[in-house]
Amino acid sequence: MSNVLAIAAATRTLRNLLLAQMPALDPELSDLEVTLQPPDIARKGISKSQLNLFLFQVVGNAAWSNLDMPGQVRPGENASPALALNLHYLITAWGRGESDSDALSHRVLAAAMSTLHDRRVLDGNDIRNALPDNDLASQFERVRITLMPQSVEELSKLWTAFQTNYRVSAAYEAAVVLIDSQAATRAPLPVLRRGAQDRGVFASASAAPVLDSLGYPRAQVALRLGEDIVLGGRQLTTEHALVRFSSLRLDAPVDLPPLAGAAGTLGVHLADTTEDADAASRWAPGIYTVALLLQPPGLPPLLSNELPLALAPLITLGALTAAAGDITLNLSCLPRLRDGQRVFLLFGDRLLPPQSISNPADLHQPTALVFQVPGVSAGTYTVRLRVDGADSIPVDFSGSVPAFAGNQQVVVT
Structure with a gap:
């Protein structure tokens, strides 16, 4: 992949390529100058033949945006993907002077487009020589140059944004430029055992319990210490079961044994300070979630869905x-x-x-x-x-x- 000099390296490589190849295609362009200015100021102070290469848009590359780099991140490792970019350039041509009566600007544009057509993949040596310390040439994907057809409407919007008169021009895309992420890569150690005693995955034919309802005593809207709630649902049991009360205000959930109830229900009693001396500090008033936790011996725990509960002060x-x-x-x-x-x-x-x-x-x-x-x-x-x-x-x-x-x-x- 590439460092943060990648965009500048791509632009300089294109400029150097055009400046070196275009005069060889057309000797009339021996005085050619290739600039990198915005179109509204590109012609200021220049009267000879000219080609302006302007980077007018940078967009994300969808194909590479969520891909790990081959050979850099292995399965199971966690790393941020590279910043994948497509660069959009506009090339604009001028002849000599202001009148351009011999249509030299058309020859400038044709020579530029011919050069980019014949060298649609940027050469690694050209990239390395374009800008010191850049490593764009070492990225896994090559940088390819593609002509971007522009409709009349798109051209109108583009040149309106430049706030200058339209000139004969063409748009190209350079893709893809991959810039290294600076986020740390996490590489976990290899797996030596799959669970306790290397037993692998546990399989259970039973389904996890499902809670459908939670009933307060006397149709209250909250529960108080010393009172009971009734849980209704499916696959409910008291065997190897605990009712888990979770709150953001507690350091750890509170687990209580359920009580057998009518068919499809379980009861839970919250002890008050007369039954549990630590009740005052074990709980906190506020909002909780309630779930049923099954812990069969030798098997992983099964946790039901959660229902909200209000514990009133x-x-x-x-x-x-x-x-x-x-x-x-x-x-x-x-x-x-x-x-x-x-x-x-x-x-x-x-x-x-x-x-x-x-x-x-x-x-x-x-x-x-x-x-x-x-x-x-x-x-x-x-x-x-x-x-x-x-x-x-x-x-x-x-x-x-x-x-x-x-x-x-x-x-x-």
Whole structure:
């Protein structure tokens, strides 16, 4: 492949080739000058016969854009492909002076096109001599020159962009130029064993479990510690199975054993702090995904699809009464909050950010939060805590009819 001098090397090679060969084809072009200027300034200060070679477009080469270089990257290795480019040139001809009465510009153009037709593949020695330190000649693919027919519309757009009068011209493509990627190549070590004891691939006739539904208790919209969920689906079993709870807020997933349920269902219980002393720090309120993991002995694990779950915070208010005006509200939250979680207080219909959040050094203790609620008038306000989109549940389900829990309300007098 080539270094970053490849485009310049291709241009200089074409210029040198045209300058050397065209006078030999037509002795009238002994004073020929080959330039590399934009068409609008190419003729400034020049009165003799002239050919201008202008690189007007560079496009990606689709065929090479995702290919590894032969002999450089082997199967199983990871390397960025080369930057593969097609170069589009416009050659423009001028005769001597301004009138060009003898149509010398046509002879200039014909000699240039004949030269490019006879040397459609750039010679390696010509490339090496065109520009010091370039290695375009060593790339795997040769650089080929092809005439690009231009419609009247394309020519009109092209010369309009040049903002100059049209001159007799022709377009050519030089392809392909491959520039080395600077990204590191990764070459893994050869495989010595295919799995444990070189047993190769494991095959299992059973299908992975599929979860179709997740049910909260009492038609709630979230789960709390100490409550159960019901998973519905197919190929569900409690044998060698774990229910995996995953969250971006946790360092590792939490795996719990499932409980047998009705046909096609499994139950899962989330222990609270009375059942699990570490529950306060094991979990974090917020959004989880739930999956069923099967781990048969001697076989690779099978993981089901994932379903979303909201784990609601359990909150305790520091005071249930307050005087009207600006209120400072203290509350605690279980499970404990993690760094980076988005926390808001819903005080009645108002949404407020916390003034402070603190986690005690004792991992068994809840998170303490302080909120400032300005301009509160008399009344009874239901309080909720929203953590990463999961709201605490301010409802008491112990009676025959659900009602707002008195310990989740603040009475302002």
